[in-house]
């Protein structure tokens with residue numbers, strides 16, 4: 001990743017380069033990520049904590065998304081905080097051979113934050129167009145060449161090139177089951193990891209125990225699982 005930044009240095013403004021350096025410093029700090037640093041990261045990654053982000057409500061209703069439950073609640077309540085994101089990055093020990101998917105990536109701050117500190121490839125899948133547009137704009141602004149976003153419903157998107165799949169409580173039970181079936185199929189061909197945070201972690205523990213086992217606790221009701 002550092003190499004990518006170096007190659008791009010001429011294209012990126014000094015302001016962006018210093019933002020990226022600041023993000024790296026926050027990631028590398030030994031202490032917990034402070035409230036002030038958390039706010040800075042939100043600003044870097046284009047997350048407005050007060051955003052009432054149910055703009056695409058028709059699409060949500062049509063797709064029977066769990067997100068209908070979140071109506072009028074700021075996005076910051078339903079995105080993973082940077083402390084836990086960093087914890088996931090450290091526990092996964094990502095390498096350039098890894099392809100990390102955020103299934104239901106929202107504004108994309110999880111793949112973006114991790115990508116600055118890793119050479120892995122990062123992909124986000126998101127249904128809501130305005131979130132995706134924001135994620136793409138920020139990725140471009142920061143010159144993150146190892147991050148990309150796909151617009152679509154996870155039910156339809158092919159993510160079989162991945163080996164690590166992260167989800168923060170994003171789907172209805174029905175969608176969760178379809179995603180689990182797709183991941184189980186992928187796990188027949190290679191070892192995969194599933195990272196779950198939030199209330200749906202229980203689903204992976206209970207319903208997928210025949211093919212997934214928990215290997216790390218990451219807090220915030222989160223577990224990293226590996227395929228058997």
Ligand SMILES: C[S@@+](CC[C@H](N)C(=O)[O-])C[C@H]1O[C@@H](n2cnc3c(N)ncnc32)[C@H](O)[C@@H]1O
Nearest residue numbers: 078079080104105106126127128153154168170
């Ligand atoms: C709780 S947010 C999590 C955002 C981000 N992954 C994080 O950890 O901060 C869940 C996201 O999943 C998206 N989502 C829900 N159902 C989806 C589906 N079937 N396909 C793609 N995205 C979906 C929602 O629009 C929302 O942005």
